[in-house]
Amino acid sequence: MKNVLITGATSGIGKKTAEILSKSYNVFETGRRESKKNNYYSCDLSNCSSVDTLIAAAKDYFKDGIDILINCAGQYLYKPIEQTVSKEADYLLNLNFKSAYLLSSAVIPDMKQKRWGRIINIGSISGMVGEGNATLYSATKSALSGLTRALALEVAEYNITVNQINPGWVETPLADCLNKDEKQEVIDVTPQKRFIEPVEVANLVKYLISEEAKGLTGQNINLCAGLSIGC
Ligand code: NAD
Secondary structure, eight states: OOEEEESSTTSHHHHHHHHHHTTTSEEEEEESSOOOOTTEEEOOTTSTHHHHHHHHHHHHHHSSOOSEEEEOOOOOOOOOGGGOOHHHHHHHIIIIIIHHHHHHHHHHHHHHHHTOEEEEEEOOTHHHHOOTTOHHHHHHHHHHHHHHHHHHHHHGGGTEEEEEEEESSBSSGGGGGSOHHHHHHHHHHSTTSSOBOHHHHHHHHHHHTSGGGTTOOSOEEEESTTGGGOO
């Protein structure tokens, strides 16, 4: 069985993905909450030094290395740019982008040696089309899609694929920042008139890490109920 490290596994998309993948993979989970599960490590990924201890904990658990990395941990910020402060930019950039970069660079040497690997980044449609008043968030997710494309090229010859899923609004605790009227607005402007369900993202992750998807790499896949194609 292949070994999966997934960040942001305590809630929403990551939790559903960990639940589905656990049926056919060895899964090591991270999140901010404490847990007594032995396949779990709690850390704050906005703090770059957490990455080293997380990798050490996962490697210790698996013994034979990490085959698949799923970078799902992330936070959203909705505020006009002039109300944001530099500290918030550092926090979001570290969490939404830099942790994925650091974790990827930590797992690549083993993947290269095994000549097999999968990296999935969970971006956002906001990083593809831009979301006004979520400028910092959109920028961190755009950076992530640049990482996805370039890294995919860098490691392609080693049978390592790197892909990104960009969800539209998904029904998770992250979306609880919207009030009832704002949720209705999201439904109204979305071509399919609905939120994405976490299971839809989880099933796409499952496909992208499978052998069947070996030819797909460097792709940004918008899973957004039509939100990115216009209204
Ligand atoms: P969520 O709030 O339900 O879960 C977020 C997960 O990230 C949790 O496990 C949490 O512990 C972890 N996390 C947050 N801050 C962290 C930190 N500082 N250190 C370590 N872990 C941290 O949200 P979700 O909707 O499941 O979001 C998952 C990913 O999907 C995020 O990257 C988010 O940007 C992206 N996304 C979500 C939506 C949406 O509408 N829900 C849309 C597009 C993209």
